[in-house]
Amino acid sequence: MDPATLPVRPLPRAPSLPSDLSALSWVVADAESGDVLASRSAHRQLPPASTLKALFALTVLPRFDAEDTHRVRESELSGMGAGSSVVGVEAGRTYRVSDLWHGVFLRSGNDAVRVLASMNGGWRRTAKDMEAVARELGAEDTHVVSPDGFDANGQVSTAHDLAVFGVAGLRNPEFAHYAATADAWFPAGRWSDGTPRWNKIHNTNRLLTGAGGVVAYPGLVGIKNGYTSKAGNTLIAAARRDGRTLIVTVMNPQSGVRNAVYEEARALLDWGFAAAGRVEPVGSLGLQNRLAARWGTDPAA
Template sequence: MTIGFTSRGAVSICVLCTASLPAAGPAAAIAGVDPGPRATAAASSLLYRPGTHVRPRPGAPEVPDPSALSWLVADARTGNVLAAHDAHRRLPPASTLKTLFALTVLPTLPAGIRHRVSAKELAGIGPGSSLVGVAEDRTYRVSDLWNGVFLSSGNDAVRVLAALNGGWRATAERMQAKARALGARDTRVTSPDGYDAPGQVSSAYDLAVFGRAGLRNDEFARYCARHEALFPARDGGSYGIVNTNRLLTGADGVEPYEGLIGIKNGYTSNAGNTLVAAARRYGHTLVVTVMNPRSGGGHAVYEEARTLLDWGFEAAGRVNPVGSLDALRPAALRGPEPESAPGPTARRDDAPAHPALWAITGAALLGAAAVSLYLRLRWGPVPTDQRC
């Protein structure tokens, strides 16, 4: 467990420790890409070192010790990581990867579009997949399919939405690009629905990045917080579906968490139970990731998330951050609240700044002003009715 460093000697020791990390660290995992100085610095941060990290101030509560292989607690507004355990450990994400799928595909498909599903679009669903009940030759609204993704974790709904987004492989590639744009460098996407696939991994850190970004999207936030919905039936009627996130709904004997605003749970035989959860209390919004608890049964993922959320709300303002969810992102997020759509001249928050462009523009304006001043001194003022 890492305690906050306060002296020059302790900081020096920390630098020596991080220097012993492998040269090809996680931030440089993309072959042929120079991660840049900011990414390199982040790769040597505490969060890339194994173990539990927290930097308590006097009076801070003791951090829990969950059984999960990896976990993280972060402030959704600032992106500050309050505590974490093996935050960048690469593990199968199961259906929590659907958070990245939603971030990638939601903006491309208006909710009101109606689509008639073909048999081809439902081909390739893995055996044992969670399904919402999408039927071929049945017409669905895109919003119905998103309810199937968020509430029932339906891999059939993911298949259809991916087909509408350009296909399975194209969607995986776009998800990979989206992850990089968000600064999530541990994630490798092979199967967009989160189904176990060779090489498919994410991390507690990356999943927290996805969850935090999702809270800033109105549609994502509504779907992930929804307890239940009606889904179109094969015969033309409809049936009810309930969110499988038990920490949200209180199903199966799990007590619902006060202030929970959703996000996404998952399970596969390879990944175990995984969860990204967010809750709001006392003016704070926290994001928690729990990956693969090793004890406590099938509901341990919810109880360990509950313990971490309780600790996070109590520890707010009493710990120094051990890292940031913005560490590898080109431009920092401003918080969990959705932003208004950018106007014609607005720069999107996830677009890198262009200081060189501003420098050139500024130089041009200064040059124009100098020329204008020279002409005025030499020839006098320009007549007001003259046009260039």
């Protein structure tokens, strides 16, 4: 077998890769160097589900100030796919941009994505903008049809490209902040006396929050989970330990085990930290110079 096709290149005393990985594709990479420590089918094009929102945020987040406000129109909420995840954005209400981003990152709210995409010039314009950013970052395998990640014909990404988006996101302090936020308050109208009412929303990334029978991963800093019936479960996860940041992407585990996407990501993170200096890279994300030009050399602290 060509060594370039092997999932890992171990040196002496390297730990063995987890034996029970069932995902169709996955990547473990160093977020600072961009070295890919191990991967399987890294360029296999698959539906990304809401992990595509990482690319959406990379594209749209820099274009608006967090304290900007926007009054939502009814037309901006139309067109969401049946069964879409929502945070509860209502037409006629005014939201801060930061509120909408909390809705995107924590609740994977397709309603919040719709509004932000409208502010950005519309749905199709945003999809084109996202593809342009992907190409700028060297992510050649991603095709965007629905910016919220909802299943759409021809919409695909790869474990490699999702890792690129995750690493790029960590260079942006705003992105890194939202991705690591476990809980936030979201506007929910007013009480009968006219005072503002807020609902507490919780991040759906169980590896971050420790919800749903998943133990929170020590040092996790986000980034984004996703699920659709076509994509299955998908995840971009980043964690820091001893001054090192790893990025792991997992696409569509096949085991049928509950919370498999989180447990397989956990196993890959554990392996990656244990493998430091004990494996040769199997490749590179190939974006360090591009990131340095945008945000500097190190992931956001």
